[in-house]
Each structure stands twice: as C-alpha cells, then as structure tokens.
Amino acid sequence: MTEITLTLIGIGTGNPDHLTLQAIREINAADLILIPKKGSAKADLAELRHAICTQVLTTPGxxxxxxxxxxxxxxxxxxxxxxxxxxxxxxxxWKETIHNHLPQGGKIALLVWGDPALYDSTLRIATRLLPRAQIRSVPGIMSLNMLAAAHTIALNDIGAPFLVTTGRQLREYGWLPGVDTLVVMLDGDCSFQHIASEGVTIYWGAYVGMPEQILLSGPLAQIGPRILTARAEARADHGWIMDIYLLRRDTNHG
Known part of the structure; x- marks a missing residue:
C-alpha cells in the first residue's frame, strides 16, 4: 500500500448539527471519504453519512x-x-477500497459513529494498516453525553464515580460494587433484565440526537417492560437500532 493518512472522524449520532468544527475541516481536507455499507437493513446509516457529506463537504475534488x-x-x-x-x-x-480509489495514496477520512475512542473498533482496525498509514483521530460527541443531555441529567452524582460498561459485561458480572451509576452500551439483549430492579432508576434512549429519538425513564421495574416493547417495535420499523441507557441506584434505598 502507498503512503496514506487515515483520519477517523467522530460524527456523534449522525446529526450534522453535532459535528465539531474540526470534524468539518477534516472532512474537507480529505482526498477520499470511506463510508461503510452494512446491508439493506442498515442502509440509512450509510445514507446519513452521505447526508453529512452533502451538507458540509465543499471541496470539489x-x-x-x-x-x-x-x-x-x-x-x-x-x-x-x-x-x-x-x-x-x-x-x-479498507485496503482494497483505498487501492481502487486512491492508488497513489493521500488523505483518507472515515466517518465514525460516536467517538473513535469509546467502544468502537475503528482505531484497532486502523493499526492493521501500519506502517504505511499515519493514523489520526478526531473526537466526536459521545452517545453517553447525548443521553445525559436528552434526559437533562448529570452522568455522576456529586463527587461520585460512574462506570461505562457493556451489556455482555453486565450479564456476566452483574453490577460491580463501589459504584451506583452505570452507563450501558452495546446491549442488544436488554441486560437490565438480569439485575435486581428494586431501588433502580433507568434512563434509556434510542436514536439519541436523531429525529427518530425515543426516550424512556423511571423506576426500572416499571419502565423495563416498556423499553423491551419500544425497542422491538423501533427495530422492526427501522431495521436497526442504536440505544444506550443509564442505571442509577437510589443510595437511600434499603
């Protein structure tokens, strides 16, 4: 492979309003922008990336x-x-696409959902292009920031820690001691079903920051079943779903 610079650009949840000025500059500095196709069921994910380019890309070449x-x-x-x-x-x-469209090398941009640094594989995959590729990363608004803003809550209690984890970790290891707030990502199985719900509040969001946004919050025992229904219906309607939730224990409980 010839010399290339690969810039991973965080685009948040795909809302062009949430792009940073740095992200817009990097998109316009690229010779080639890579957009992943994930099958017909997720075609609108590619379309959203195309829409971002249509809105902010002003470099004709x-x-x-x-x-x-x-x-x-x-x-x-x-x-x-x-x-x-x-x-x-x-x-x-990636290598095949870059070679086909930019055989002489140059600046490549890849639009990454959310932020490349948080529960995303793109940075790890990019290292496989070394040593000929220079890798750069541009941060984007993270989904946990969007979730907190959408529900108008703080991620942490006063002076308290919070833990960002995955659904698989929650299922396998449960609620780890020493922390009363969990932010759970990558959870296609609604793993909150596997924890004791008493004294727990959930703040759930799907398609956060997008026109399709769905928000539900309240006591886990009451809201959990509603989330299962809403999630299934949304996935059926769109063919895909991206959701995230925060669990918070009532520290006065018990």
Whole structure:
C-alpha cells in the first residue's frame, strides 16, 4: 500500500448539527471519504453519512467511496478470536477500497459513529494498516453525553464515580460494587433484565440526537417492560437500532 493518512472522524449520532468544527475541516481536507455499507437493513446509516457529506463537504475534488462492511462470525465460542478475525476482514476491505480509489495514496477520512475512542473498533482496525498509514483521530460527541443531555441529567452524582460498561459485561458480572451509576452500551439483549430492579432508576434512549429519538425513564421495574416493547417495535420499523441507557441506584434505598 502507498503512503496514506487515515483520519477517523467522530460524527456523534449522525446529526450534522453535532459535528465539531474540526470534524468539518477534516472532512474537507480529505482526498477520499470511506463510508461503510452494512446491508439493506442498515442502509440509512450509510445514507446519513452521505447526508453529512452533502451538507458540509465543499471541496470539489474529494471523492466518496462505499465499502462492504464484513459481518462478524459469531459461531466461534472464542469471542476475542471472533473479533480479531472480523477486524482483519474489515482492514482488508479498507485496503482494497483505498487501492481502487486512491492508488497513489493521500488523505483518507472515515466517518465514525460516536467517538473513535469509546467502544468502537475503528482505531484497532486502523493499526492493521501500519506502517504505511499515519493514523489520526478526531473526537466526536459521545452517545453517553447525548443521553445525559436528552434526559437533562448529570452522568455522576456529586463527587461520585460512574462506570461505562457493556451489556455482555453486565450479564456476566452483574453490577460491580463501589459504584451506583452505570452507563450501558452495546446491549442488544436488554441486560437490565438480569439485575435486581428494586431501588433502580433507568434512563434509556434510542436514536439519541436523531429525529427518530425515543426516550424512556423511571423506576426500572416499571419502565423495563416498556423499553423491551419500544425497542422491538423501533427495530422492526427501522431495521436497526442504536440505544444506550443509564442505571442509577437510589443510595437511600434499603
């Protein structure tokens, strides 16, 4: 592969209003913008990225290229090996697309949902392009910031910590001691069903910051079943869903 600079640009939840000025500058500095295709069910994710480019891209020579996003094989019980194999396949797809559209090298931008630094694989995949690729990262508004803003809550209690974790971690290890606030991401199984609900408040959001935004909050015992229904209906309507939630224990409970 020829010399390239790959800039990973956080775009938040896909709302162009939430792009930073730095993100807009980097989009316009690119020779090639890569947009992942994730199948027909998630076609609007690619369309949102195209819409962002239409709105903010003013450099006439910048090209836009879609690439097929490989699907992760979940048949192997070794979770980490599954992820490593998937990352290898994604990196190959990037290399092929870059070679086809920018064989002489140059500046490539990849629009990353949320922020490249938080529960996103893009930075790890990008290292597979080394040593010929210089990797840069531009931060975006994180979904946990959007969730807190949408519900007009603070992420932490006064002087208290909070933990950002995944649904799989919550299912396997439960609510870890020493913290009363959890922010849970990447949870396709609604893992809040596996914890004791008494004295717990949930703040849930799907498509946060987008026109399709759905917000529900309240005591987990009451709101949990409503979230299950709303999530299933939204996924059926759109073919995909991105959601996040915050769980907070009542420190006075018990």
């Amino acid at each position: 910048t090209r836009i290229a879609e690439f097929d996003m490989p699907r992760r094989d979940k048949s192997n019980p070794d979770y980490r090996q599954n992820v490593e194999d998937w990352h290898d396949a994604v990196a190959i797809s």
